[in-house]
Every structure is written in structure tokens, then in C-alpha cells.
Amino acid sequence: VTGTEENKQVVRRYLERTLNDGDLSAIEDVVAEDAVVHLPTALEAERGREPLKRFVRELRTGFPDLRIAVELIFGERDRVVVRWVSTQMTHSGPYQGIPPTGRSARITAIDIFRVADGKVQEIWFNLDGLGPLQHLGLVPPEGLSTPGRIRFMLSSAARLAALGTRDSLGRRRRGRTPEGGTAEAARDSDGG
Amino acid sequence: MGTVEENKTYALRIFECFNSGDTSYLENELLAPDFTLYSPTLLEPGGTREVVDFVHSLHHGFPDFQVEIEDVIAEDDKVAVRFRSTSQTHLGPYRAVPPTGRNVTMRGVHLFRFRGENLVDTWMEIDALGGVQQMGVVAPTGIGTLARIRFTLASLVRMAALEARHSIREGRAAKAKQP
Numbered sequence: 001v002t003g004t005e006e007n008k009q010v011v012r013r014y015l016e017r018t019l020n021d022g023d024l025s026a027i028e029d030v031v032a033e034d035a036v037v038h039l040p041t042a043l044e045a046e047r048g049r050e051p052l053k054r055f056v057r058e059l060r061t062g063f064p065d066l067r068i069a070v071e072l073i074f075g076e077r078d079r080v081v082v083r084w085v086s087t088q089m090t091h092s093g094p095y096q097g098i099p100p101t102g103r104s105a106r107i108t109a110i111d112i113f114r115v116a117d118g119k120v121q122e123i124w125f126n127l128d129g130l131g132p133l134q135h136l137g138l139v140p141p142e143g144l145s146t147p148g149r150i151r152f153m154l155s156s157a158a159r160l161a162a163l164g165t166r167d168s169l170g171r172r173r174r175g176r177t178p179e180g181g182t183a184e185a186a187r188d189s190d191g192g
Numbered sequence: 193m194g195t196v197e198e199n200k201t202y203a204l205r206i207f208e209c210f211n212s213g214d215t216s217y218l219e220n221e222l223l224a225p226d227f228t229l230y231s232p233t234l235l236e237p238g239g240t241r242e243v244v245d246f247v248h249s250l251h252h253g254f255p256d257f258q259v260e261i262e263d264v265i266a267e268d269d270k271v272a273v274r275f276r277s278t279s280q281t282h283l284g285p286y287r288a289v290p291p292t293g294r295n296v297t298m299r300g301v302h303l304f305r306f307r308g309e310n311l312v313d314t315w316m317e318i319d320a321l322g323g324v325q326q327m328g329v330v331a332p333t334g335i336g337t338l339a340r341i342r343f344t345l346a347s348l349v350r351m352a353a354l355e356a357r358h359s360i361r362e363g364r365a366a367k368a369k370q371p
Binding site: 167 | 230232233234235263265266267268270272274285287288289290297299300301302303315317318319320321322324325330331332333334335336337338339340341344345347348351352355
């Protein structure tokens with residue numbers, strides 16, 4: 001059977017180029033034009049390269065120093081399974097409506113890729129999106145009781161308001177438009 | 193070492209335990225003494241106790257919990273299982289969220305590593321963010337700062353109301369049980 005080893009190489013290179021280097025051209029190079037993409041939190045699959053670009057941009061806009069390491073990679077037939085973890089991830093840009101907190105986060109993932117003819121045909125991105133929100137102090141951490149959660153959310157809303165105010169004042173001072181939203185902020189930093 | 197096909201069979205049996213909520217097969221047969229669990233919900237890697245707690249808390253939070261396996265991929269001593277919940281109504285407290293009554297769908301991939309007839313490592317990765325968004329307790333993906341603040345405040349009020357309702361019900365149930 002040809003392919004499994006090559007497929008692993010394709011997937012490893014894809015993840016390193018996109019997530020570590022922010023290299024969006026890797027998506028053009030490696031992913032089929034009509035690839036099926038299953039993104040975290042989305043219940044419906046999407047088609048094409050655009051959702052993948054959006055995903056990488058959003059992550060790297062929020063965490064520009066993101067570094068990931070592949071911990072496990074294996075495959076069968078046209079499937080490749082990859083377990084990766086972040087090794088560096090500082091929140092220094094807007095992420096999910098959260099102005100930069102300067103905090104350090106961590107993310108873990110187990111993704112599945114379907115590869116045929118040297119191209120990625122389908123991706124199931126499966127990662128712990130809740131973890132980073134907890135590390136940034138936006139979602140209560142594990143093990144809190146409900147009253148603890150409620151107190152946490154109250155202080156979180158206050159903190160978010162303070163961060164948002166500081167962020168928009170800073171932008172106004174620099175003469176930029178306030179409240180850009182994630183998509184525009186992502187486009188701003190899309191240098192390649 | 194077990195064969196790839198044997199390992200797949202073990203992996204399917206693990207999911208039968210997740211669905212039934214009965215962990216005796218895991219505790220008494222499958223898990224190696226040095227079994228290790230890696231999950232984002234654990235600050236440090238866990239062992240047998242953490243897996244048992246995981247299954248029980250799932251069934252406590254979602255009494256109708258059932259998942260469907262969508263893909264199984266194996267090589268050497270490792271098996272990956274991709275799944276999606278088909279029935280998962282939030283009727284009990286789960287991870288400090290009082291029951292919302294909502295029906296959620298969670299997707300995930302778990303990885304298993306076997307040694308002979310034993311499971312030695314498990315890596316769990318569930319789309320928990322998708323789940324808590326569906327419960328309405330965490331803001332949806334792609335929201336702006338102001339909307340996030342509004343959401344957090346509204347969610348706060350809702351949590352307090354849900355918690356109050358839950359406590360009242362628990363109190364009534366406890367009273368009803370008294371002889």
C-alpha cells in the first residue's frame with residue numbers, strides 16, 4: 001500500500017506550516033479545492049479552503065507566537081490521525097472578541113485527515129477550544145461550584161469591559177478604528 | 193502484542209462502557225495497572241479513577257447519554273475513534289453547570305494505546321466548547337467584545353436562576369425520600 005507514510009508527511013508539514021509559520025499558502029498547496037472541513041463548535045461541515053484560512057488566521061491573530069508540537073501521528077488507509085499540543089501560546093491579539101490579555105494559554109488537539117492523491121480531501125479538526133478561554137480567564141476553570149462559577153462570571157464580565165475599554169482607547173490613540181471585530185483584525189494581520 | 197483487529201475490538205468495547213455507564217469491564221479487565229488518562233479536563237494525567245469518574249459524571253449530567261462511532265483508525269498498538277453523541281440531554285449538573293434541559297451534540301476523537309490485552313494510555317479530546325455553547329453558558333464562536341460582555345451578564349442571571357431551580361428540585365426530592 002502506498003501512501004500512508006507519505007500522507008503522514010503531508011499532514012505534519014501542513015500543520016507546521018499553517019499553525020507554526022502562519023503560512024496560508026500551505027492550504028493552497030496541500031488541500032483539495034473542494035475539501036470537506038469540519039471545524040470545532042460547527043455542527044455542519046464546510047467546503048473549500050476559505051474556512052481553513054479563517055481558522056488559522058483567527059488562531060494566529062490571537063496568539064501570534066503560537067508553536068505546536070506533534071506528539072503522535074499514525075494512519076490507516078487514507079486516514080491520518082494526529083495528536084498535537086501547543087508549546088507556546090501568548091494571547092497578544094484579539095481572539096473571539098477578547099481583547100489581548102497577555103496571558104499564556106495551552107491547547108491540545110486530536111485531528112483526523114483524509115488524504116488522497118497527495119492532497120487533503122477532508123479534515124476533522126477536533127481541539128479543546130474551551131481550554132484557552134479558561135486560561136485567559138473568560139470561562140470558569142474546572143472544579144468550581146455553581147456559586148463559584150457565578151462569582152467568576154461576574155468578575156470576568158467586569159474584566160472584559162476593562163480590557164475592551166483599554167483596548168479601544170489604545171486604538172483611538174494610535175488613530176485606528178475601534179472595535180474591529182475578529183474577522184477584520186484577522187485580515188489586518190494576514191501578512192502570509 | 194495484540195493485533196490491530198483485536199485492539200479495534202477493545203476500543204469498541206470501551207465505547208459500549210461509555211454508553212451503558214457500566215465501568216466494571218474497564219476496572220476489572222481492560223485497564224493496565226499503570227494506565228494513564230490524558231484529558232484537557234485534568235490538570236495532571238489521571239488513572240483508573242479518573243476514567244470511572246468521567247463515565248459516571250457523563251451519565252449524571254446526561255442520563256440519556258449515547259454516542260455513535262463514526263470512524264475507527266488503527267496502526268500498531270494505537271486506535272483512534274471518532275464519535276458524535278446522538279442523545280445527550282443536559283438534565284443533571286455537569287462540570288458545575290446546573291441542568292439547562294438542552295439537548296446537545298458533542299463530537300470528539302479518543303486515542304487508545306494497548307499493550308497485550310490491556311489499555312495503557314488514553315487521550316481524550318471532545319469539542320467541549322461546542323457543547324457548552326449549545327447549553328448557552330459560553331458565548332458563541334466569532335462574537336465581538338461588547339456582545340461577549342452582554343452574553344456573560346445574561347448568562348450569569350440565567351445560571352443563578354437554573355441553580356435556584358435545581359436546588360429547589362433537589363430539596364423536594366430529598367424530602368420525598370424521607371420516610
